[in-house]
Amino acid sequence: MTLPARTLALGTQAPAVPAASRCLPLLLLLLFMLSACAKVGPDFSAPDTAMPTGWQDAAVLGATATREVSEEWWRTFDDATLNGLLAEARGGNLSLQVTALRVLEARARLGVAVGNLYPQRQQATGGLTWTHPSDRTPTAPQPGTGRGNPDYVQTSVGLDAAWELDFWGKYRRGVEAADADLRAAAADYEAAMVAVTANVAQSYVLYRTLQQQLAIADNNVAIQRESLRIATARFNYGATSERDMRQALSLLRDTEASIPSLAHSLREARNALCVLLGKPPQDLAAMLGTAPIPTAPAGLALGIPADLLRRRPDVRKAEYAAAGQCARLGVAKADFYPSISLGGFVGFTASNVGAFSTGDTFSHGFTAYGGPGLTLPLFNYGRIANNVRAQDARFQQALTAYRETVLSALRETEDGIDRYLNAQGRAALLTESAADAARSLELAMVQYQEGSTDFTTVLTAARDLSTRQDALAQASGEISQSLVAVFKALGGGWRTLPENGPIPLETQREMRARTDWGALPEEHGAVPAGGDVRPPDI
Structure with missing residues (x-):
């Protein structure tokens, strides 16, 4: 059929399009643009904290004190056994693995928060429904009309979607909070790394100190046995009374009685090392061997106090916790x-x-519907306002906790430096005292054998030597212990990650067998880097 020329000239009338339908795309575009800009709640900025310009004992420590702290500070002890223990602990310590797994948890929660930026409901639906309608509904046929109200079956299949636009930044603030939580979890892992490193080093120093105390006790037992032999011989020859022999025997038994206690403390230190290595308590004597107490060279690099803000993981964790709570305050305000x-x-x-x-x-069953919707809270009886107040109070708590963490970091460092310097001074004095006590016992033994003094002089000199040598061993261990405490307070040691990753391969395989984890530690970048943050590769 051919249309008349007039019809072709005038054209056909297109169906009328409602004005609301023509404006809908522009309205949706405007909503998208506005939702990308608006964001209620405060933006976080790191709180200002007054920091000293230097350490109190910087003049005593000398020019080296302001040098940057070595990340592998334990290598200053030049102890291969300690280096091996730390490498094993970083890969096997269970508390360290727990904090690494918390990073994975925080990463997954960040993914949930990011997913909320997109349509929150996207689902395929379908159903087959049998209905027996009531005879007394408003739409049911009236009695006597002769109309039936039969049962019927209805089918339905389709796609259903709902998207709450992030008009006020509620979901973007949620992403900020989750991102801060992820960074805080990464900082917590780094703090655990610092703690494990320091604990292994301190347990190792304690083990060596107890070894030296045991060696001193064994040496004193040998000396006192010789004194007992001399006192017994002089008694047998009638050159002295039985009292000298009994005093020598009493001193020997006292020294021998201290050995089981030291041996027990040595076992405890060894068991502590086993747990730090992720092993059940066992005999590590073959691996540890016998060695002197580790010592570090003179000259302590401390950096400056302001370095603590970027180097100590617990300070950064407190900052991220405050940032996350600031974002949650914005989430609460969006409910208004x-x-x-x-x-x-x-x-x-x-x-x-x-x-x-x-x-x-x-x-013939195609159907579709859609459009925008708006929900406005009216009467909530103070629930929203009080939730905002609660979140704001938590934010202020987090800011205050951050400042307290910074002060605690400064105090721990200053205490560690003072303890280190005092331990050095005490050890220097005890070194001279132990040398004098050894010479005093030597002279007393000669005089006793010659008969120019009684055994009380020998007894006193032997006790003095045992006490001073034991105190010297403890002071030597205290120097290394306090030095480890200084490095821990400075936040050193978290940049060196385990050789095989934070999570053992066996654990990864076990997790993959249960759940589709996507990228695990072998794929880097699971924790977002930003600023001075260097997160673990998990």
């Missing part, structure tokens, strides 16, 4: 404002009512 959402359904539906058939579902 209306919620704007888009929703819709596209699918097919049909029933077997009358001449209809469920077989027509896909041929």
